[in-house]
Every structure is written in C-alpha cells, then in structure tokens.
Amino acid sequence: GNSVTQMEGPVTLSEEAFLTINCTYTATGYPSLFWYVQYPGEGLQLLLKATKADDKGSNKGFEATYRKETTSFHLEKGSVQVSDSAVYFCALLIKAAGNKLTFGGGTRVLVKP
Amino acid sequence: DGGITQSPKYLFRKEGQNVTLSCEQNLNHDAMYWYRQDPGQGLRLIYYSQIVNDFQKGDIAEGYSVSREKKESFPLTVTSAQKNPTAFYLCASSDRLSGNYNEQFFGPGTRLTVL
Numbered sequence: 001g002n003s004v005t006q007m008e009g010p011v012t013l014s015e016e017a018f019l020t021i022n023c024t025y026t027a028t029g030y031p032s033l034f035w036y037v038q039y040p041g042e043g044l045q046l047l048l049k050a051t052k053a054d055d056k057g058s059n060k061g062f063e064a065t066y067r068k069e070t071t072s073f074h075l076e077k078g079s080v081q082v083s084d085s086a087v088y089f090c091a092l093l094i095k096a097a098g099n100k101l102t103f104g105g106g107t108r109v110l111v112k113p
Numbered sequence: 114d115g116g117i118t119q120s121p122k123y124l125f126r127k128e129g130q131n132v133t134l135s136c137e138q139n140l141n142h143d144a145m146y147w148y149r150q151d152p153g154q155g156l157r158l159i160y161y162s163q164i165v166n167d168f169q170k171g172d173i174a175e176g177y178s179v180s181r182e183k184k185e186s187f188p189l190t191v192t193s194a195q196k197n198p199t200a201f202y203l204c205a206s207s208d209r210l211s212g213n214y215n216e217q218f219f220g221p222g223t224r225l226t227v228l
Contacts, residue, residue: 034216043203099144
C-alpha cells in the first residue's frame with residue numbers, strides 16, 4: 001500500500017535557524033508529492049508540490065526536492081520566523097488510486113523569538 | 114472569492130444524536146473529500162466523491178454517511194453509530210481534470226465535540 005512517514009515533533013527552533021523536516025514514502029505507483037501547512041485552528045494550506053523525480057517545489061522560502069532514488073521529499077527552510085510555527089504534513093497522491101491523498105502524521109514546528 | 118466553506122466552526126453533540134456538517138465549494142471542482150483529524154495525528158479519509166450522485170468509502174467510513182446531490186455541496190452526517198466522533202473534520206475539493214496532479218484545497222474545518 002501507500003504510506004508516508006515523517007519525523008515526529010515537536011521541533012523547537014530559534015528564529016533564523018535552519019529547518020529540516022524529513023519525509024519518506026512508500027508508493028505502489030508514481031506519486032505526486034505535497035507539503036501542506038496547518039496553522040492553529042485552521043484547515044490545511046498547500047505549501048508546495050512536486051510531480052516528478054528531481055522536481056523542486058518552493059514557496060515562501062520553503063523548498064523540497066522529489067528524490068525517487070531515496071523515496072524522500074524533505075522540507076527545508078534556511079531561516080525560520082515565528083510565523084512559521086505550525087504543523088506540517090507531507091502527503092502523496094497517485095492518480096490511479098482515485099486521487100486520494102495519503103498523509104504523514106504531521107510535524108509540529110515551534111519557532112521561538 | 115472562490116473557496117471552500119464549512120459550517121459550523123464548532124459543534125457540540127449529545128451522545129446518541131446524529132449531526133450533519135456542511136461543506137460547500139464554489140471552485141467548480143468535481144471531486145470532494147471528508148477527512149478526520151485527531152489530536153497529534155494525520156488526516157484520515159472518511160468518504161470521497163468524484164462526481165455528483167456518486168461517492169466511495171474511505172479508510173474510516175463506519176458511522177458516517179454522505180450525499181452528493183449537487184456539485185458544490187458534500188454534507189457529512191456523523192451518526193450515533195460512530196463510537197468516538199470527537200475530532201476535527203476537514204472538507205477538501207479538487208479538480209480532477211487539471212493537469213497531471215490534483216492538489217486538494219481545504220476548508221477551515223469543523224470541530225465536533227460529543228458531550
């Protein structure tokens with residue numbers, strides 16, 4: 001089956017620190033990969049995506065590269081801000097599987113001033 | 114503005130009651146989804162619908178029911194058969210014809226608490 005594994009949180013950082021959230025996946029087909037962000041009390045927002053191997057998704061200073069050889073899609077940001085405090089979800093989607101997203105468990109990030 | 118709305122934001126239910134959560138989208142998306150999120154956990158798929166008048170069970174459909182009579186609406190009923198309904202419920206939609214990926218857009222969620 002399909003699954004997504006991401007590092008457990010919480011991850012606590014100081015402002016301007018470097019952030020990495022690891023995400024690896026198992027898929028029975030060729031997935032598209034996503035990172036979603038959830039701010040407290042809100043729904044999920046798409047942060048970035050990649051649809052094929054070696055694609056790099058980027059948005060708001062966040063980046064993630066689709067690595068097929070390591071089945072990974074790690075999220076990085078060079079200098080975090082307090083406003084980046086949220087829960088981050090890695091997810092995969094396989095079109096042939098009814099367009100259903102498979103989510104990781106989420107990683108809570110807390111950035112302190 | 115296009116988007117997805119969910120109502121109510123907070124919902125309280127007594128044990129043994131059925132409740133219905135609303136989800137409406139004006140994005141003209143074909144597909145709609147319901148997820149459940151428990152504290153500290155990821156999202157689990159309850160039901161999804163790829164076209165009007167058709168829907169399929171997700172991974173945790175027991176105790177829930179849905180309908181898809183209109184393209185823009187996908188209400189979720191939490192029945193008394195759902196043994197542990199307290200959770201955060203998220204609705205999403207996607208356009209299954211757009212490109213080779215189908216990102217999902219999420220509503221703001223409904224927090225259901227059983228008293």
